[in-house]
Amino acid sequence: MKKKVFICVIILLCGYFGFVAYMFNSNFYIKEFTKSDEIFQKIKGKSYKDDCIVPVSELRYVHIFHRDFKGRVRKGELIVNKHIAQDVLEIFKQLYKAGYEIESVRLIDEFNADDEISMENNNSSSFNFRFITHSKKVSKHGYGLAIDINPLYNPYYKKTDVGEEIVEPINAKEYVDRTKDFKHKIDENDLAYKLFIKHGFEWGGDWKSCKDYQHFEVSDDVVDKLYN
Ligand SMILES: [Zn+2]
Numbered sequence: 001m002k003k004k005v006f007i008c009v010i011i012l013l014c015g016y017f018g019f020v021a022y023m024f025n026s027n028f029y030i031k032e033f034t035k036s037d038e039i040f041q042k043i044k045g046k047s048y049k050d051d052c053i054v055p056v057s058e059l060r061y062v063h064i065f066h067r068d069f070k071g072r073v074r075k076g077e078l079i080v081n082k083h084i085a086q087d088v089l090e091i092f093k094q095l096y097k098a099g100y101e102i103e104s105v106r107l108i109d110e111f112n113a114d115d116e117i118s119m120e121n122n123n124s125s126s127f128n129f130r131f132i133t134h135s136k137k138v139s140k141h142g143y144g145l146a147i148d149i150n151p152l153y154n155p156y157y158k159k160t161d162v163g164e165e166i167v168e169p170i171n172a173k174e175y176v177d178r179t180k181d182f183k184h185k186i187d188e189n190d191l192a193y194k195l196f197i198k199h200g201f202e203w204g205g206d207w208k209s210c211k212d213y214q215h216f217e218v219s220d221d222v223v224d225k226l227y228n
Helices: 002-026 038-043 085-097 115-120 170-175 191-198 220-227
Strands: 029-031 059-067 073-081 146-148 156-159 165-168 215-217
Touching (some): 029 085, 059 085, 085 191
Antiparallel strands (some): 029 059
């Protein structure tokens, strides 16, 4: 009798953990899409601008779960380049499992593809087509080969030759001083930093002429191999 109960408990536990694993994996997935799909309608004319030269076939929709700043489970959506989609999925799985907090992971199109507004709302995102200023080269976000995490707490910062300080987003000034201790700060001890580096990304916090603490990207060599 005891043996039967034991077997029943084992079966129930296997079923339970199997179900949990199924639910987990069914919320972390990558989707290919075409111009006739609903996903494209959301990005058309916004992050996928009319002059976009990156074929839709190079992009992927990534669906994830993440924890927000109150620890609640939230659905997240990203458009990234197909060459990093699997890495991005794995990184977000690890972050979710570790309880890492990311406030918002919504398509930048929900912010009318306005990078500044998306950042001001601390939204993490990747693809947003644009050329590098004064050039015909596509930026890494333009290829979906760069990703920004919790941008409000991890701003872009540059001091120009004439001493002007540029902070993006504009409401992130209190997070420019990285000697300060505050939550959601990305530095070398941060899990997102460790995972992105492990997956071969470079970090904007390591740059010399400016700092982009929210920003992870594939190296110039990889971009050149893929697109130039
Ligand atoms: Zn960025």
